[in-house]
Amino acid sequence: PDLRIPTEDHEIQFCFPAINSSCIKGKLECIVLYIFISLASVLTVFLNLLVIISISHFKQLHTPTNLLILSLAVADLLVGLIVIPLMGIRYIETCWYFGETFCSLFPFILYTVVSASLGNLVFISIDRYIAVKDPLQYSTRVTTNKAVFCIILNWLCSSIYSVIMLYDAIFSTETLITCYGDCIVTVKFEYVLTDLIVSLIIKQI
Secondary structure (H helix, E strand, O other), rough: OOOOOOOOEEOOOOOOOOOOOOEOOOOOOOHHHHHHHHHHHHHHHHHHHHHHHHHHHHHHHHOOHOOOHHHHHHHHHHHHHHHHHHHHHHHHHOOOOOOHHHHHHHHHHHHHHHHHHHHHHHHHHHHHHHHOOOOHHHHHOOOOOHHHHHHHHHHHHHHHHHEEEHHHHHHOOOOOOOOOOOOOOOOOOHHHHHHHHHHHHHHHO
16 A cells, blocks of 8 residues: 655655554655765775775784774774664664664664774773883783783673663663654663763773
C-alpha cells in the first residue's frame, strides 16, 4: 500500500513505506550535504589509511611515537568509515535504516573511537613532553613495548568507559522507540556530566 499522505503542499513520506508503524521521513534531503559527507568520509579514510600503511610497511617507522600515531590513525579511520557516513545519513534522512541491534551498537562504537582518539592525543602529548624535557633519557623511558602497552590500555579503557556510559542504552529492555525507523539512545544525566568533565580535563592537558 502507498503510505504517502497527500497534503496541500507536499506528500508525507515514511522511512519504510511498506510498514504501517514506520516513522515519518524528514525533509532534510540535500544532494550538497550528501556530497560533503561523502567527501569528508572518503578523505578521512584515505588519509588515515595512508598513515597506517606507511607506518606498518616501513620498519624504520616503528618508533614509539609513530605507534601512537598509528593508533590515532586507526581510531580516525573508524570515524571516517563508520561514524561519519552513518551519522550523516541519520541526520539528513531523519531515519535509521540499520536495525535495532546496530542502533544500540553504534553509540558504543562512537564513544569508543572518540575516547580512544582523545586518549591517543594525551599519550602523544606525554611522549613529546618527555622528548623535549629529557631528550637524553627519552630512549630508555619511552620504549616500543611501553607504547604498545599504552595503546592497548587506551583502547581497553575506552571500551570500558563506553560500556559504562551506555550501559542503560545497550542492556536495557525498555525502549523509547515509538515507530519503525527510529533510533533513540538514552544516557543518564550524571553520565553526560561526567563525560563533559572528563573531556574538559583532557582538553586542558
